Amino acid sequence: MIDLTLTQLADGLAQGDFTSRELTDAYLARIAEHDAQINSFITVTEDSARQAAEAADARRAAGQASLLTGIPLAHKDIFCTQGVRTSCGSKMLDNFVAPYSATVVEKLDQEGMVSLGKTNMDEFAMGSSNESSFYGPVRNPWDAQAVPGGSSGGSAAAIAARLTPAATGTDTGGSIRQPASFCGITGLKPTYGRVSRWGMIAYASSLDQGGPMARTAEDCALLLSAMAGFDPKDSTSIQRGVPDYRSALDSPLSGLTIGLPKEYFGDGLDASVADVLQAAIRELEALGVTFKDVSLPNTRLAIPSYYVIAPAEASSNLSRFDGVRFGHRCENPQDLEDLYKRSRGEGFGAEVKRRIMIGTYALSEGFYDAYYRKAQQIRRLLTQDFLAAFNEVDLLLGPVAPTTAFNLGSKNNDPVQMYLEDIYTLGINLAGLPGMSVPAGFAAGRPVGMQLIGPHFEEARLLNVAHQYQRVTDHHQQAPAL
Amino acid sequence: MQWEAVIGLEVHVQLATQSKIFSGASTAFGAEPNSQACAVDLGLPGVLPVLNEKAVEMAVKFGLGVKAEIGRRSIFERKNYFYPDLPKGYQTTQMDAPIVGPGVVDIVLEDGAERSIRIHHAHLEEDAGKSLHEDFQGMTGIDLNRAGTPLLEIVSEPDMRSAKEAVAYLKSIHALVTYLGISDGNMAEGSMRCDANVSVRPKGQETLGTRCEIKNINSFRFIERAINHEIERQIELIEDGGRVVQETRLYDADLDETRSMRSKEEANDYRYFPCPDLLPVDLDDAYIDYLRSQMPELPEEKKARFVEELGLSVYDANVLASSRAMAEYFDRTREICGDAKQAANWVMGELTGRLNKEGLEIQQSPVAAEQLGGLIKRIIDNTINGKAAKQVFAALWDGEGHTADDIIEAKGLKQVTDTGAIERVIDEVMANNPAQVEQYRAAEPDKRGKMVGFFVGQVMKASKGTANPQMVNQLLKQKLEG
Numbered sequence: 001m002i003d004l005t006l007t008q009l010a011d012g013l014a015q016g017d018f019t020s021r022e023l024t025d026a027y028l029a030r031i032a033e034h035d036a037q038i039n040s041f042i043t044v045t046e047d048s049a050r051q052a053a054e055a056a057d058a059r060r061a062a063g064q065a066s067l068l069t070g071i072p073l074a075h076k077d078i079f080c081t082q083g084v085r086t087s088c089g090s091k092m093l094d095n096f097v098a099p100y101s102a103t104v105v106e107k108l109d110q111e112g113m114v115s116l117g118k119t120n121m122d123e124f125a126m127g128s129s130n131e132s133s134f135y136g137p138v139r140n141p142w143d144a145q146a147v148p149g150g151s152s153g154g155s156a157a158a159i160a161a162r163l164t165p166a167a168t169g170t171d172t173g174g175s176i177r178q179p180a181s182f183c184g185i186t187g188l189k190p191t192y193g194r195v196s197r198w199g200m201i202a203y204a205s206s207l208d209q210g211g212p213m214a215r216t217a218e219d220c221a222l223l224l225s226a227m228a229g230f231d232p233k234d235s236t237s238i239q240r241g242v243p244d245y246r247s248a249l250d251s252p253l254s255g256l257t258i259g260l261p262k263e264y265f266g267d268g269l270d271a272s273v274a275d276v277l278q279a280a281i282r283e284l285e286a287l288g289v290t291f292k293d294v295s296l297p298n299t300r301l302a303i304p305s306y307y308v309i310a311p312a313e314a315s316s317n318l319s320r321f322d323g324v325r326f327g328h329r330c331e332n333p334q335d336l337e338d339l340y341k342r343s344r345g346e347g348f349g350a351e352v353k354r355r356i357m358i359g360t361y362a363l364s365e366g367f368y369d370a371y372y373r374k375a376q377q378i379r380r381l382l383t384q385d386f387l388a389a390f391n392e393v394d395l396l397l398g399p400v401a402p403t404t405a406f407n408l409g410s411k412n413n414d415p416v417q418m419y420l421e422d423i424y425t426l427g428i429n430l431a432g433l434p435g436m437s438v439p440a441g442f443a444a445g446r447p448v449g450m451q452l453i454g455p456h457f458e459e460a461r462l463l464n465v466a467h468q469y470q471r472v473t474d475h476h477q478q479a480p481a482l
Numbered sequence: 483m484q485w486e487a488v489i490g491l492e493v494h495v496q497l498a499t500q501s502k503i504f505s506g507a508s509t510a511f512g513a514e515p516n517s518q519a520c521a522v523d524l525g526l527p528g529v530l531p532v533l534n535e536k537a538v539e540m541a542v543k544f545g546l547g548v549k550a551e552i553g554r555r556s557i558f559e560r561k562n563y564f565y566p567d568l569p570k571g572y573q574t575t576q577m578d579a580p581i582v583g584p585g586v587v588d589i590v591l592e593d594g595a596e597r598s599i600r601i602h603h604a605h606l607e608e609d610a611g612k613s614l615h616e617d618f619q620g621m622t623g624i625d626l627n628r629a630g631t632p633l634l635e636i637v638s639e640p641d642m643r644s645a646k647e648a649v650a651y652l653k654s655i656h657a658l659v660t661y662l663g664i665s666d667g668n669m670a671e672g673s674m675r676c677d678a679n680v681s682v683r684p685k686g687q688e689t690l691g692t693r694c695e696i697k698n699i700n701s702f703r704f705i706e707r708a709i710n711h712e713i714e715r716q717i718e719l720i721e722d723g724g725r726v727v728q729e730t731r732l733y734d735a736d737l738d739e740t741r742s743m744r745s746k747e748e749a750n751d752y753r754y755f756p757c758p759d760l761l762p763v764d765l766d767d768a769y770i771d772y773l774r775s776q777m778p779e780l781p782e783e784k785k786a787r788f789v790e791e792l793g794l795s796v797y798d799a800n801v802l803a804s805s806r807a808m809a810e811y812f813d814r815t816r817e818i819c820g821d822a823k824q825a826a827n828w829v830m831g832e833l834t835g836r837l838n839k840e841g842l843e844i845q846q847s848p849v850a851a852e853q854l855g856g857l858i859k860r861i862i863d864n865t866i867n868g869k870a871a872k873q874v875f876a877a878l879w880d881g882e883g884h885t886a887d888d889i890i891e892a893k894g895l896k897q898v899t900d901t902g903a904i905e906r907v908i909d910e911v912m913a914n915n916p917a918q919v920e921q922y923r924a925a926e927p928d929k930r931g932k933m934v935g936f937f938v939g940q941v942m943k944a945s946k947g948t949a950n951p952q953m954v955n956q957l958l959k960q961k962l963e964g
Contacts, residue, residue: 080528093527100521102528199528205758234530235760313758316560319571320525324624327527336622340564363562363753372755 001026002162003479006071006219009165013060013070020060020070024053024114027072031116031163034482037144040158042077042135043085044117052114059112068226069112074164076155077118078125079105079210080199088201089121089133089151092321092328092347102199103231104168104210111226116164120154123349124318125175125203127151128421131412132351139408140182141480142446146405149179155213156183160447160480166214166223170200172207173306174400174425180213180437181400181449186466186476187213188220191456192432193238195224196231202317204310205236207429216476217438217466221245224459240457248460249467254288256465257393258452263299264398264424272443273399280440280450280469281397287468292393296385301378302427303419308362308375309430314352315359321347354415383431386453395461396453399424400437404446424451434459438466439475447475483721484685487713488693489648489678490602490640493655494633495665496609496673497540503608503632504531504574504760511671515625519611523630525569530759533558537632538763540664541581541606542773544634547658547780548601550585552770556606558760562753566624567611575607575635577754581763587638587658588782589650590800599651600639609633628672634664640679640690645709649702652676653804657781661806669701676705680712681726691716692726696733696740708733712740784809792822801830807844811851818855821862828858832875849878857886869947870895898949901957904941907949908961911940922962934958 001023004012012018028046035041049072056070080086080098087093101109109115122132130138130153138153140146141161148157152169156179159167169176171189180187188211195210202208212223225245231237260281265274281291323329323343330342348356362371389396401421411418428435433456437449454462470476502509505522522529545552557579560572582604590596611626636655642648656674659665666673676699681691696712699705711733716726730749731740779787781803788799802812808829816825833854837847857874860866866874874889883889890896898904912919915937922933934955941954 086527088527096527098526098528100526198530201527202759233532235532236530236758312755316562316572316753316755319562319564320527320569322564322566322571324566325524325526325569336566360753363755365751365753368753368755 002030004165005216006165006214006222007216009071010067010222013065020053020056020114021050023070024049024072024116027116027164034161035158035163037482038139038141038157038161038163039136040120040138040148040154040161040163041074041117042087042089042120042154045084045115048084049114049116056112056114066111067222068108070114071166072114072116072164073108074116074119074155074158074167075105076121076152076167076169078121078170078201079168080201081105081115081118084118086118086201087134088125089123089135090347090349090352091134094134094328096327098199100199103196103233104227105199107226107229108168119152119158119167122151122153122175123352124201124314125151125170125172125208126314126351126355128174128178128418129406129408129412130154130179131408132349134349137408140405140446141482142184143405145407146446147182147408149182149401149405151175151179152187152213153179156180156185156187159183159185159213159215161482162479166212166219168210168227169213170208170210171429172203172209172310173429174422176211176213177400177425177435177437177449177451178421181451182405182447184439184442184447184449184475184478184480185213185215186217186220186436186438186470187211188224188436188459188462189428189434190224190228190459191238191434192429193236194228194434194457194459196229196234196237198231198233202313204313205317206313207306207310209429217436217463217470218246218249220436221249221463221467224463243460245460245463248464251464252288253284253465253468256288256395257290257292258284258465259292259294259389259393259396261294261296261299261389261396261398263296268402268420268423269399270403270443273401273403273448276441276443276448277397277399277450283472284397284465284469287472289465291397294389294392294396296382296389296427298378298381298385299423299427302382302430303423305375305378305382306422306426306430307358307419308371309379311355311359312362312372312375313359315356315363318348318352318356323347351415379430382427386427386431386433387455390455395458395465398451398453400449400451401425404443404448428453432456434462436462436466438469439478440473441475442478485682485713485717486685486687487643487645487709488640488681488683488690489642489645489709491638491642491648491651492677492679493636493638493652494675495636495655495659495667497537497632497634498663498665499534499536499540499632501534502630503534503537503606505630507630509631513627515614515623516627519626519629523569523626525571531574531757533760533763534632537606538581538765539773540632540662541604541634542765542770543662543664543777544604544636544659545582545585546770546774546777547662548582548585548587548604550601550604551583552765553579553581553583554765555579556581556763558606558757558763559754560757563750565610566622567613567626567629569611569626569629573608573610574757574760576605579762580605587651587654589647589654590796591646591650592797594795594797594800596796597647599641599647602637602639604634604636607633607635640681645706645713648678648709649706652702652705654781657804657806661778661780663778663806667805672700675700678705678709678712680709680716682713682716682720692728694726694728694740695730697730697743699733704733704735707738708740711738715740778806781809788822792816794822794826798826798830802826805844811844811847814851815855815858818852819858819862821858824858824862825855828854832872836879848881849875853878853885860886860890864899864950865897866890866895867897867947867951869942870897873947894946895948898945899953901953904945904949904953904957905961907941907944908937908954908957911937911944912961915940919962930962934962937962
């Protein structure tokens, strides 16, 4: 059972091959057996998962099941879940139980999906290796020495290790795509505004976007159809109908033109990753895709722009964690200032503090024009680069990250090296575009993902290309030996 | 040296929306602490703001009321600072692109002189909660019921030159917002709060002196005292060879003094930046025109009508138009009695005097406009005289009868205009006071005028106040002259 995709599980449940309760028990048993090594879950909700599974089986018996009813999944611990701790990977929220659920969680609950628990992540989604989590690093199921990527590292590792068939993730600068690439799974970051942010703890509000992570593009399509949509509780969600993403999966690729940004294939891209991408390009050519070289001239400015805007928003978003109403509070505060300083000093980890300081500096009087305003101007230039490219081509293809998964501890003392990890993903967030990571092969035993990038709201096209590619390749079917 | 004060006001008006500016929680005053604060108001992780359209509508109406340019695109920004009653660590407000641009408010001073005060802009923002320093044994309690209540902050140009002008301006603003129905204007409950920027300069000097901001002025009475106090403090300081330091000062109504709160050096760097959780507010002509068509008659228009059509003095018209309730009361009274001047005298005199004495608002008056109008009608048609009218008013106030006619009847206050009846009383009084009659007749003609008062008093007393005073006067003179 655990090797089946979401789509196959849906068929199995529908045909009565197994029940949701059996399926849920099987995954819970696997988590119990393997997660001590991987550390992909912060919280496993065994009891409520079994109850939800039984409710799903009852719903199916009553003839009211939807496609996703009874299928287990896990939520990144950034999504608020009513009655279950939502830590955001931080000591600050180690004791926080939200009194409400995120819209994404609610929507998937309504489908009758069964939540197995909350997955590990970089603290407040700040990181590219999952090493900044208060709950310890996640290990890459393909190689225990390697990081799973971040910040949605727990979700990616859990899917790769078959501890869950699917998970939710969030992506602010690559946090769905890069761990998907490192763990050999499929992950989609939707267009900004496609999926509600209500109940998703904010890192950088103008960049954050929730999305599906699973083994295949077809699974992601199924999940995205259930997750997406306008939410009156999120002013930045977009009033636009949600297509059935599965219905477009089988469109032929002939006539499609995909651009290869030359800046994404230059210096800094590991040769073994480039080789894997070249092979993927040939596969797609065989499916009728035409490739064309394009340029995104401002790519090198994506990192400096992102590392002003995201920390600036984060410095403000994280001000609410002050020890007054919820979350960590220091012992015996002497006065108000002491309460603030020690509660925040103790509750936040080093990377979070670093970004709060960067953001506070960038927004300070006298520096605002030089940093924040300039970064916003660059953001518009980057967006124009993409829009100009999409005048020439339908989609873009490139690497997700410069390398395969790196080793634990190899970069976490060098923030700038760590930030460079996201060079190919940040621009997509800054422009609000949809992007996805699709397993494209392996280099030295570690997975390599290719990134597909589309114009706004062209998720269906991305999923279509990825699905057709997955029909003729088997990289996404490989499973790590635990 | 002759000094001139320069004053600008920032008035915070609580808008009379049912729910808060960014959440669905109620804005009603006086509830149990923290019973009207939802997850959004508490700033829980993952919550998002959604703008209350009613607040936008009210702000635009205010803008139209001060003939301002309405911001076609206004933007919410975050003002970042830490304080326990500020749940998110930032206040959502408007800065660079406010909803109401430059406008103008006309004021009338006590001597009837009129002036125009320019509005710099007005912007929408959320209120903070309240810190309660009493009853917590040296600790501070936080009540977040008020957090998120919509405020319109109205910022004037430094156009006022005295505390009296500031009061007149505040009264004009009060009248406008209550006319528009966008605020209850209740200063005791904090629905209107005011900060004053005060500086002084030698009369005739162009450049402005260094200003101080006085915070926490919450009544018409205090604003005059606080500003006068601050003007005196600054003049004394300069005349003693000192210099005014730019700072924020707090007005203490109990001690009637201002004291330093923080200097410019200690001022917060609020790190304003556009709120990424809220979209810009775009308003089109159709929307603004629709709201324009919904505007009630405003104080200015009412005042003009009172002067031009009813022949009232500018001062009277200004007082009567100062609040919508007052103007409506006056209009109703006038319609019933048919005499605008009498109605104005009664509303501004007897009624206002009694209301002030009892500490009541005109809406709470025990004497309805219909009752007062009925009373004045009986004065005009000579049914009662002025003295009796005051008795009738007092009886109406005490609820002794439903109409003036009932009371006139019950108390026998109908004026006696029968010459024979009055003559009989005069004869009686003259018979009882032969010495006074002798004196009168012996006096020089030019002294007699004063002496007749004694007899009038006696006659009125004997007739229990019902005799027509003009007739008493005339008949007395005839009889005394013998």
